[in-house]
Amino acid sequence: MSTTSTTDVTGPARPSVQPPTPWAFPAPSSDSLLDNGLRVLTYDVPGQYVISASLTVPLPLSTEPRAVEGIASLMASLLDEGTTSHTSEEFAALLERHGIAFSAGVNDGALMVDVDVPLRHLESALTLMAEALASPVFPVDEVRRLRMARLAEIEQERASAPHRAARELVATLWAPYERASRPTAGTADTVAVITREDIVDFHAERVGPEDAGLVISGALSGVDIEAVLRATFEQWRAPSHTPASRPLAPEVAANAARVIVVDRPGSVQSEIALGWSGPDRHAPGGWAPYPVIGYLLGGSPSARIDAVLREEKGFTYGMRSSFRPRRAGGLFLTTGSVRTDVTVESLETLTDILDPRGLTFTEDEVRAGVDFIAGIAPGRFATADAVAGEAVSLLLDNLPLDFTTTNREATMALTADDLTSAYAGIAPERWCIVVVGDAERFVHEVRDLGLGEVTVVAN
Amino acid sequence: MPLDYPTHTHVLSNGLRVVISPDHAVPVVTANLWVGVGSRHEAPGRTGFAHLFEHLMFQGSRSVASGEHFSALMAQGGRLNATTWFDRTNYFETVPVGALELALWLEADRHGFLLDAVTQENLDNQRDVVKEEKRQRYDNQPYGNALADVYAATFPEGHPYHHPTIGSMDDLDAATLEDVHAFFTRFYAPNNTVLTLVGDVTEEHGLALAEKYFGHLTHRVEPPRGRGPQLPPIAAPVRVDRHEDVPNDRLHISFRMPAEGADDFLAASLALDCVAGLASSPMVTRLVRREQVATTIMAHSMGLIDGSSLGLVVVDIAPGQDADAVEAEVATELGRFVEEGPTEDILEAVKAHAERTWLSALASGEERADLISQYTLLHDDPDYVNTALDRLLAIGPEAVHCAAREWLRPQHRVCVAYLASESPEQEEAA
Known part of the structure; x- marks a missing residue:
């Protein structure tokens, strides 16, 4: 045991955290x-x-x-x-x-x-x-x-x-x-x-x-x-301009639930992208659950995916899950890269973690996720650039200008059941999966995982 | 516009430099720590170690479990991370003001007592994570190792900037638990660290908290290595060719520049921006816009403290154009600029650009805290955030011209060329 550190000195006890002060997204002047x-x-x-x-x-x-x-x-x-x-x-x-x-x-x-x-x-x-x-x-x-x-x-x-x-x-x-x-x-x-x-x-x-x-x-x-x-x-005048009608959410392909391997011989990593259609910010039941779900599954080193693939196994620098709303419809996307020789195990672990069948969120997780998503808002919207970006997105999406504030309040009221049922509502049993990597080194075993039809395409 | 961000500076009895910059606009605080250790301090055979060590700082300390630093602060709405670079390692979090004490307690625990918790298992795990980071960001990216080639060709063998911060796979494999203990003992201590607080905190309260949570750390280190003498410019052009599977030919043209800290570095960086940094720079106007032999040209200066900074111009060669010929045109533009100096218009544009980017950087508390820590740790100048623009704007065309003559002559360049064509040997074999 090393004696060089100054462990004989006792520091202050772990401090408690003071409750957050009220915050609202600014109203326009x-x-x-x-x-x-x-x-x-x-x-x-x-x-x-x-x-x-x-x-x-x-x-x-x-x-x-x-x-x-x-x-x-x-x-x-x-x-x-x-x-x-x-x-x-x-x-x-x-x-x-x-x-x-x-x-x-x-x-x-x-x-x-x-x-x-x-x-x-x-x-x-x-x-x-x-x-x-x-x-x-x-x-x-x-x-x-x-x-x-x-x-x-x-x-x-x-x-x-x-x-x-x-x-x-x-x-x-x-x-x-x-x-x-x-x-x-x-x-x-x-x-x-x-x-x-x-x-x-x-x-x-x-x-x-x-x-x-x-x-x-x-x-x-x-x-x-x-x-x-x-x-x-x-x-500004635009006499020939024809304002566009509102877009519709894109439809998922009939055979979307399958695996495409983009072959790159010699690649030292496999880049994985796994996704499905997701909600937009007008989602029935509200938008609030989705950022929290993305965070809990793949938003930090201690999220469910990285807790295993990064911190336990050391397979990846990090994988991220997030919901990407479009004006209509959206995408739920998980991405990241893993060492080539653990591609199969990573896909198996990843699809296990994301499998909606039987997936529930715990109350402790929900607290941590809600506090993160609600808590980052004041710092996130502190600059002129961030305020403009958020406000213009509200205009584009036809959302009320207090959406950011009311959605944060809805976030703070979320329960584990809200998250569990929201996830069950969007997650498929089989995903659309793309792997970019050295196909020869893993494609046969990927076929045995039961993730759907596996197709190899050229880079 | 004169800037007046407050920068209240104190030194605790253990040597910790504390800078507090109150800003009550939003109820958050950024805590930012710079430690005076980076890849320039790494021993031969241990490249990449400073960065690997930074990862271990998240794996638990005396009173904090592995991963808890992240999870405890994120659960309060904190955003946090750490990075390693040639001259330093920084650790930072932005938290709701009610979680500031927790943030400081967590930081103090790992900055004081990391070694109580570090294990072989954690080291092995984070070694694997860092190797995946290296593969993801460098080895599995087109042009991913170009900067490593630039450093190796621009700085001599044995120079602290000769190798990249990410290090080599062999050296990462060689790192031991004993190395971790020795590195912490040698470099991590209050007297080699700056703590900056920016946000919704007063000077008095911030200082009291710094004293409360860091005051009991008594470990001291010897001052880290001094700074080497200024390197002269490269005497004659250097060219390194890499034949790889890249989408288009790309040139990375680098220069040694004055070490960061004095106005000669600012003058040299203005000169580089004038010749190649803006859309209206002469090199970009001619080669990208008019002759269209390059699709993009980007330039930037990397300020470093140990005997040299680095100037870099990256040129994407247009399809069908010859990389050697474009390099020659780049050299022509450099020569012309060295001869003629900046026009009034381009210098005005470069300064206006610098003003906006500096003000944009200071707009967020996170970056403001990082800049305050940088100039406090490396230059003992916490107020630089306020004075930088005045210093930059005061530099006249003669000083810029002079810097160009000294540092940016075409013969002072290193050119690392990533070429999509096959090498001569490969062609023979094919």
């Missing part, structure tokens, strides 16, 4: 509807010197023409590459000279444009943001450049095991006629044929202020936001 149909929320968050502006335009990916899927993503990435007032290089220089971080992308249901900027450059930032949305010109050189960049990115994603697994999972899980079964940013054959004219038309038809939402968050006290908006976003 203003909530207005501009003449052009754009809803604008502002949140004054003192001490937040970088202002975040987040804009969402409802745009279900299912509106993309099948032959040019990925056009929404490519269009988004081109918004700041030249407008009727500025060339691509001028626009980039303007953003950078004002310290503006500009990003734009799409998810399953919307175009999202985000800007972060020091307060003193806020007006410039909103001016450029509105300009990028209202009058982009999509210069043909930039279309060619970013189309090439996207094609390169597709190859990079194919080389990355987590990306490759995710792509195969959605292709297997969702019915083939669902847009959700194919990559958000398109595939090589659809991206390669997108032309400037396609993008111009798509933008004119799909991007406009009606039904869109803008959230501006940060230390806004004393800022005349209305005047800034009058000079910027109120001028």
Whole structure:
């Protein structure tokens, strides 16, 4: 026994924890509807010197023409590459000279444009943001450049095991006629044929202020936001814009419950993705149980999965389970990588842990999970960026602006029975499973696990 | 805009430096500890040990069970983790203010009494976990070991930054329980640690809690290794080729730079950002936007304290373009910048970018606490969070030009090329 430590000194006793102070997600300082149909929320968050502006335009990916899927993503990435007032290089220089971080992308249901900027450059930032949305010109050189960049990115994603697994999972899980079964940013054959004219038309038809939402968050006290908006976003007009109808939840494929092995000879790990359809935030019975379930199953080193696969067996750096709500429907996803030679044992253990038959949550687990999910909210929403992101997601999902607060209260009221029955309601007996790895080293034994049909595909 | 985040600084009698930065905006507190030990302190044959040791800090201590540090704090709504880097190891949690005392008690127990609980079983388990981390993040990733190649080629054999923090599989396998005891005894002590509290706590209360929970730790360590002399720039270009199964050719171009702490590091990092860090930088404008021989170019500076920092430019080669030719164009742009210096516009843009990223980092209590710990532990300057921007913005074009001339000449570069094409030998064999 070592005597070098100072174990002879007694420290203070383990302290008790004081109950949490009440907390609510902030209410907007203003909530207005501009003449052009754009809803604008502002949140004054003192001490937040970088202002975040987040804009969402409802745009279900299912509106993309099948032959040019990925056009929404490519269009988004081109918004700041030249407008009727500025060339691509001028626009980039303007953003950078004002310290503006500009990003734009799409998810399953919307175009999202985000800007972060020091307060003193806020007006410039909103001016450029509105300009990028209202009058982009999509210069043909930039279309060619970013189309090439996207094609390169597709190859990079194919080389990355987590990306490759995710792509195969959605292709297997969702019915083939669902847009959700194919990559958000398109595939090589659809991206390669997108032309400037396609993008111009798509933008004119799909991007406009009606039904869109803008959230501006940060230390806004004393800022005349209305005047800034009058000079910027109120001028946004989109005469050809057709607001999108609300999306429907994607349907699961008839043969989704099976195993796909993406073969990568020589791979030192097996990347596992296991999923099924999950709820959106309008779920009957409420959204509250699902983040807690995700946390208890695979949200920490002491969650059910990592307690075994990481802390007991040392098979993985960590696996994570989470619910990923879409505007309509969603995904319950468990992912992570394990050493190649324990692939079979890991799959068996993982499917055992997640098997809904007989799965119950204990009251102690529920307390720990509820306290975590409810407890992290004040810290999680402390920055301007996080407030804007949350609020804009509420606008997009047509949720009330106090949803974050009421959902937290519902979380605190959850019982073990609530969680057990919510999980039973979404978890299948057999899952959609993808393994990216060296198939030869485990595929025969995987077939013996009874997880469904096993198919090997090339990387 | 002058910043005025409070940074109340105290030193306990056991040598623990405590910085308290009250911020009552939300009812949470971040506790952040930096220990002055990282991979630069590792002995030959024990690379990766500082990081493996960090994992063991979650496996229990005198009064805390294995895994309890995570579970006890997460059950209170805490978010926590730890990381290891060349110069330091940090441990941090953000908790509801009612759980601050528990957080400090848990930290003090492991920072004082880890060895009472560490076992061969825990060591073996976490060794396996770390090996999976290495496989996941490095060995099973395209380009995953590129930075390790960059460090090895940029810093000489035996230099503390020659090897990566993750270490090697052989060295991880070689680690013993005796190593754990020796490492803790050598490096983990209040006088080699900074504790920063940011959030809903007053100076008086925070200091009283630090004294209450850490005051009884009496172990002291000798000051860790000093800092080596500044390395000069690489004298002549170095090129390392890796032929791997990667999606496209990628160049990792690195430079030695001044050690972090003085304005010459800031000037060199501004210079690197000017030439290649922004969309409107000359190298990016010409090679990515106009000539389209590269799909992306990214640049950043890695501040390090022991005789050198690292500047890095990563270039993704466009399909059909020749990597050697693009490297030559990168060198041309570096040469032109060294010759001409920054334009007024690009320096203004780089400074505006730096201002926003600095303010964004300070926006969350977690990152603010981490930056305060960093500059307190490594530079004895807790107030740097407030003064950094003024120092950066005061650097003029001449100083940036001068830094470029000294550090970023094309002949000072190391180029680690990951090439999708087969190597000459492979082609012969095929």
